[in-house]
Amino acid sequence: MSEPATFASPVVSIPDFHSGMGIAVPTLRDESTTTKMLVRADNDSAVAASLGVSFGSAILKGGNVLVAATRPTEWLALGDPASVAAVIDQLVAVAEESGNPNHMSTVDLTHGRALFRISGAAAAKTLEKVCSLDWADNMMPDGAVASASVAKVTCDIIRNNQYEQTSYLIASDRSSAQYLFDAIIDAGAEFDIAVV
Amino acid sequence: MMLVPCPHCGPRNSTDLHYVGESHPRPSVNDVTAEEWRTYLYMRDNPAGLLTETWYCRSGCRQYFTAVRNTATNEFVNHPLPGNRAGAVDPSFHYVSESKTGSVQPTIEGAPS
Amino acid sequence: MTRLPRQPGEVIDRSVPLRFTWNGKATTGFSGDTIASALAASDTRIFARSMKYHRPRGLLTADYWDPNGFVQVGDDPNVRSGHRLLEAGMEVSAQNVWPSLDFDIKAANGLVGRFLTAGFYYKTFMKPAKLWPTYEKVLARFAPGGTIDLDSPHRYHDKRYAHPDVVVAGGGPAGMAAAIAAASVGASVMLVEHNHHLGGALLWGTDVDRATGARLAAECMTSENIEVLLDSTVTGRYEDNWVAIVQRSHPIAVERLIKARAKSLVVAPGLIERPYVFAGNDKPGVMLSGAVRRLVNMYAVQPGSRAVVFTANDDGDQTARDLERVGIEVACTVDARRGENIVAAEGSTKSVESVVLGDGSSIDADLLITAVGWTAPTSLLNLAGDRPAYDPAAARFFSSRLPDNILVTGGLAGDGSLDELIEHGSATGNLAARRALVVAATLQKLTTRAAPLAGDPGEVPADDRAPLGRNPHPELHRSSTHGIVDYSEDVSSKDLFAAAKEGYDSVELIKRFTTATMGPAQGKLETVNTVAVLAEARGETIADVGTTVWRPPYAPITLGALGGRIFEPVRVSTVQSWHEAHNATPILAGQWIRPEHYGDPVGEVRNVRSGVGIIDVTPLGKLDLQGPDVPKLLNLLYTNKWVQLPIGGVRYGVMCAEDGVVMDDGVTARLGEQHYLMTTTSSGAGGVWEWAENWLQTAHPDWRVHVTPVTTAYTSINVAGPKSRELVSRLTDIDLDPQAFAYMQVRTGTVAGIDKCVMWRIGFTGELSYELHVPSGFGLHVWDTLMDVGADLGVAPFGLEAQRVMRLEKGHFIVGQDTDGLTKMPSVGMNGLIKLDKDDFSGKVELGLALDHTASLALPRLVAIQTTDPNIVPEEASQIVRAGTNEILGRITSSRMSPTLERSICLGQVLPEAAEPDTILTVVMTTGERITAKVMQHHAHFDPEGDRLRV
16 A cells, blocks of 8 residues: 555645745745635525625634635635634524525535635735736725635635734635646746745 | 616626616516517517616625616716716607517517417 | 036036946946936937937937937837936947947938838738738837847736825926815825926926925925835826826836725826927937937036027026026027927928028027927826816817816916916815815714714815916917927828828827827827817817827836736645645645656556545535525525435536526535535636525525635545545544445545534545545545555555546546536436426426426537547547538537547537447547547446445
């Protein structure tokens, strides 16, 4: 038998590039191992009410699960496996209690999506080279969620500041991840982007 | 590039969307004639003026929606952006849709006579 | 020409000399020089040869628009020498000259110029048509332009998006004032200047002009709200103020294309000086006033030694004063405002020697300067739907109607003192900013993800600016003699008269017939004169004739800038690194990089047929379907019935579009009470998802179904071959007993220690096979494990090619290969899967008509075909014809040599008359040879009963 199975990230190679590691450099991190659970429910359902966030926004639930409303009737829960499972269990309970005929469903996309985090003062300047969204603070405030083409790959994007620093999570289809990773590094090279 | 007012996302670049085309109700499939069906499939009004059309927000919320656009000015009638286009819509551009099964008589190969 | 003593406004740095070569000769300039100013300072008078007649040409405008200033710099052709800054070591050469600039054999064209009148090429080379290739070769040698070096190193072009409140096109006094005013009320501003310095005409102006320009420029450069883009051009304005900006000389890229969504666009490009049409107006030494003032004041270059100045305005007058200041003799000032005129520039072809005035007198001079008025570069306004109107009193065009988000200032808006222009610019910037802030607030309010807007966006402010005046200016276009109108295309006023006489007397026709305005200057210098000469020929006014429509780009744009960084996503499976390490030949299938084979596709087929092989089929489309109404959706999308699929069951289905054309096919499994997994073709995955969403969202919003694409959530591995059961049994807890897990069933369980795997018993290859769908993060682990534990069974990977061969042996069609955009479902021989007794499904009406009506019997049929000679494999898309004729009966859609049958096998579409089994077909090979082939009984060439699948 082979060695024990470990989750393989879709990013298998980090290209050679120059990084000056300056003070304001954007950083790029592969967070693809994050558990990603897709929740589908009607907007007027008890489940939606319990999620407490509607299309275009994200909130933190249960302390450490980020729930992003990525489409009308669709949410993406991100976090560690146990915390995400707890949130999902709670939603299932809500759905059952409500007796609401509107059904809820979940799909585990942990393996289906790659997840990158790009942070730092120049993160938006990097992203505006690959994505046509307006990254201004009023148009993409902390907690904002959008879907858009990033270097021609449709991605879910969440503004999720960390340590009072600008930060974005980008979720793409897993198979495009290596391409997307390389494209972001290429865009960020002029800002001395660093892979962390 | 035109901005398209997605009712869910807000204004988006038209390249974020897929243009589905003119919106016409699908005839009931169980009592439609070949001519009515093929008129629905193939015939388009293509007015220079107001047109109800379907868009799919492909890179965004992935929702289908309909919007009314003035094809002569590209103004989305119910979602105007301020300051965008020259002058008011010329009322003469207003297009009155003809009956889908009216005077147009497409040649239909293989239709029962 | 030589370098003048230090000038107060010079932009060159004399402490930094730069060595370069001009036509191979060592030359020196200074940092800050353009190529043209450095050449002019080193006594270069002839810069180029004209395009058609190869007449010697000198500087005319000494800026970006100079029609005579195109040079080759190293491997870079068509460089505008009046614009490109000099760099050390540049190898600069003249273009379009052979054998040399000074002695040009092609100048013989000038001697036979009467043959090269307007439309010459159209008329002369049209007949006989068969000689065109010969003509083309000769003409190509005369075509203008530099040479392209195919070995040029790749250079990095960049692109970015931007969302500024205000874009200001033009960094002259009004543009700078507009940017400052907009920034001061909190707007984010992009100030785009075509040249290398802010300041516009102030750069070559008086001391007061330059001081004012420097103050404004400093304010722009230091403002936090203003991004100054020098050496950059707004090349176009599109719907909703989508503004394209090309930024040259960017630190990290040769060029960067900026796609800006401007909330307001301020257009302030200034005015472009217009040449005068008279005999000899293209001789070296005839210059526009702006050229002389640039050369003298910015670059300290002496443009000549004895000048005649023909002036109709302050700029001409100031030019004379500038010349006097630096000690260049002004032999005569001819003032058009007093009715004076010039008639001709005389001398050799290489230089002006004397100027003939309107009164017939002749004055010796080597420099003739004209200042006869302006062209209003309204391109960006035209792109916004403006139709500028001609004002004869001011002798130029002015904007007539614009949307609120475009504002005009500077010379394009009117005339005034410097203070008045700055004041108008400020008012314009302020208005642009206030309007932009309303648009910004509206966008914020309408955008779901944006921060909530406090308050109301408000109304778009009205235009409260005091308009600029318009100075009277004489209309001066052509003297009493004929001269060049379009310098870059070598079109004279005589040509235009002749063309008008031939009937090409509308402005759009004369443009295309004579090519006037169609050269590299793109009308900036010659449009108004073209219109004016045509008006003269027609005996009408410029307003009557109208003007051509300016189109983007404002200035030429390189293909590199448009291409930029190219985004071409590619997709790979988790196993891709293994494939690469094991000698896989990659093939690009859509966006997917897949192994075509691992060196021996024939061996791969034999290994599957005799033992066991594994293939990575991850790109197979997969959709997770959940909800009580999934069967309704399946019934709608597929042509067959789905209500009674048991849990653990798998069914094949075909999807048709509403016109009955086959759209996709695949198998769908029922995993649970309300849980299904659909597979689609690899290329159809995205489309089927959107198709399903379309039905659910628009036709049946009440149906409770959730569709989620999960294509790459799973690594999909097909284990195929008689030994596949043995192999899979070694690493799963799923019961593989054929009674417990039969063909066309699905199970979930553990594979190689990985939970939540889906296992299908299906078989595209025709062999016993198990398709494993493994959570992607563990895909490589499962693949490795299969290779390890199957080593004794001879397990080997197989690629797309082997799979395609095996499916063809089995006669399975591929949507898009064996079908096309006209292939309706009855053509593929699966009428049993069309269930017209269902209430509704996509394509029902058309399929009903197709099955019902006799006319539909004309539909082509997909059949299996075998060539008479088993060793001949006709190429795919070979035509099938009626014997002895060229009448097409069909075509080969797939063909391969079958390693299993050791003969050529095909699928093809043929008309019904040729579709009966045992029909002998005539196939036309790509060589033209005709061979015969036979229609087979079954689609499957191999194991038509499917016994091997069901073991």
